[in-house]
Structure formats: C-alpha cells, structure tokens
Amino acid sequence: MPTVSLSFLNRGTVKQVCRICRELGEIKTERLCADCVRIKSQITVRFAEAVRGTIAIPDAQRCERLGCLCAACDVGTLGSHPLYLFDLTRADRREIHFHPRCHELWLEIGGRRPEQDTGISQG
C-alpha cells in the first residue's frame, strides 16, 4: 500500500471540516467524515458496474422535484439536484437521483478509475 503523507492533518485537533459536505466532524479517511465515507462505499457497492465502466454513464440532468429518494443515502431530496437516466436495457430505464453532496462523491468515484479493490474497511 502506498504511504500518503498526512502531515497536513497533524494540527492537534480531532474535528475537521469534511471536504465534501463541509461539516465539522471526525475525519475518517480521504478527508471525509464518517457520513461521506459511508455514502461513498454505498455508491461503490450499488453502482459497481458504472464505477467499473461496464455501463455507460449518461450526462447529468437537473431534477427539480422534491422528495426524490437519493440513490446513495436513501434520504429524500430537498431542493434541485442532479439526475441520471441510465438506459440499462431498452426496456429498463433507471432514474438515479443524488443529493448535491452525494453527487460529489459519485463524481469522485465515477469520474476516476478505482485503484485496487481493497474492500470496505471495518473502521
């Protein structure tokens, strides 16, 4: 495993700002809070095919509906948010709604080729 310098984290404080949701909290890994780490791992599991590049990822659209269920964290949306329409097969269309925060995590995973599958850490 490559060693990453974490010297910039050594400030003597336990709580830090998550780089995705900007919440002050305990930072777990990759400068993400526990919530974002959990959501990110759920995206990795649920959209494994898209993450691996097995299925094409469509362009993001804008959904203005309220109360859509976020595909990453299973919580209803509150405002306008990104939407993906996946054409899995000709008959099977899937709408994937994300919170803006979850979408950032999605972009990190989907936009980048995953390194080796090391599994989900037990924390």
Ligand SMILES: [Zn+2]
């Ligand atoms: Zn976070």
Ligand SMILES: [Zn+2]
């Ligand atoms: Zn929606």
Ligand SMILES: [Zn+2]
């Ligand atoms: Zn979400």
